[in-house]
Amino acid sequence: MQTQTASHFSIEPREDRASAERVAEVLAAPAFGSVFTDHMARIDWDAEAGWHDGRVSAYGPLSVDPAAAIFHYGQEIFEGMKAYRHEDGSIWTFRPERNAERFARSARRLALPEVPEDVFLEALRALVELDQHWVPSAEGGETSLYLRPFMIATEVGLGVRPSRSAAFLVIASPAGAYFASGLRPVSIWLSQDYTRAAPGGTGAAKCGGNYAASLMPMAEGQRHGCDQVVFLDAVEQTWVEELGGMNLFFVYEDGSIVTPELTGTILEGVTRDSVITLARERGHQVTERRYSIEEWRADAASGALAEVFACGTAAVITPVGRLVWPDGEVRTGPADDAGEVAAGLRRSLLDIQYGRAEDMHGWMHRLV
Template identity: 65%
Template structure:
């Protein structure tokens, strides 16, 4: 792509930026610029540009507002020990967006254009990438929306792809602690033939009421069962799951109706590199409960872009509870895999997998 750049005339000053980066939180502060490119059947992808960050102007009849035709990605840029910046497996995010686009009837943005767009924005706003201390990073949100002005159930003939960025602090502010889970037996996240494997906002919207249910029962997160039999573990509201067995095996729910997480596949590679057999298969809620009770399951953890890897503690459901298998701390293998992953992301360990993509 040929990308034009219009720099902001009112960038955040250095003193204010230092305050933001000292305590960025998550998703509350945004960089000085944003990337945009548009698509129509006649022109294809065109008018790629970086402009000052600002509000969008939309007609009330813009398609995305009525039919939820949209996809997005979540990824991060990390400050490296030499001061440079690198992203983690951007090609994998780009390829996943291609798959999401196919499911949502969007035009496909080529992988190389996706990576170029992310690179361009990070390069312009590189001063927003925090130092690595405390697992800070620059969160990147590429997204695609239907921007044709029309009412009617068909694919939009005008599409906009954008990238915005937001500095992010550590997910765990008081140290890594196991999360408590609520098992929802009323709500499901996706079904066979649905959009569970696409990264689209509707999947997350459907999880909100179940998350409210979890919060009401004093739990941090909600875990979903499959929509067909109501028996098999799928995923959390925004994270994939793993179960470690006493013989060293690791089991993670198979994909098809769940999101194929970038962190998920990375964890599988790291675990196999440490000599652990990883099984991608159906795992029932009964196998979970019985495995915890018998001691067959020794660790449980979840993973995603925001939290990286988080230990799982207790599981509650209507009428029962399974205690944490690791108490108030994460399991040994859980924390070993987590450390190996973040060390690669922040450039503290050799990247033998070729996952890190240097910018500039």
């Protein structure tokens, strides 16, 4: 059966959907990114026809030629978002227009076609509407439906040039809290031998290569008892940039907050921008500037630095308790919980996302 409900995507429900019992089992204890809903959205592009053949159909393996450009030249980008069920049963997402804008910027940097904002938003809505029973209830704590839009280059051939065809897809996975052990301060390993991005590179794009480059230093950090890795700038090896997948904030005893400025090598996080707005509304002076690793060490050691936290879509806000390097470490904030500032900002953000507080900024976008 095929029905047309939107201008870009046909709806092709699968007959072998997961049973109600299976969905309930998954939603009772959702992990992060391990179980996926029944369907996925897809629309294809080529240089001659543009965007075409949009559909929401059965989730399953992709048929991609071994010589497709994605496998050889890494033309790939992605986004991370969440759908939240509110108490009245409606389903919303958070600032999707910003994700659509960033997706377009990433596409330009990776020489991929830009997805129009209306197509991007429609793909989210069409998929969530069809698989809405996979969205956890409002009583489930920090549960949500994680949405992963992504694009891959599909042209077949080994010539080194921008692909003349691509596929844009959205998949979805019920998700619980990112850190299963609860909101506890994480330990951060200082990468001294590797950098995440360089000026003129792809640091401001959300592409798989940036994350692949972070995996070896992340594994190095894990061997030293750390949860994440922080990268310095590639030129001077002095300035703090970001973690493997989150932006950083530094809170001082006087309540002022510093976050590394966007230099073209740091991902422009949607959560980062929202935290800056909420912090200023709560009376904090927020400064975006270069922030050195020596400043972090010295101010943590002296006690001037009261809290450090990281933020991103998946984890929301996560306190950072330790910065570790081969011959030393410094600590900040409470040993077993988030500091007052991080906890307050996290609560404010979650209350907006889950509909418990008024959305004064028009950040929420209804899907269903």
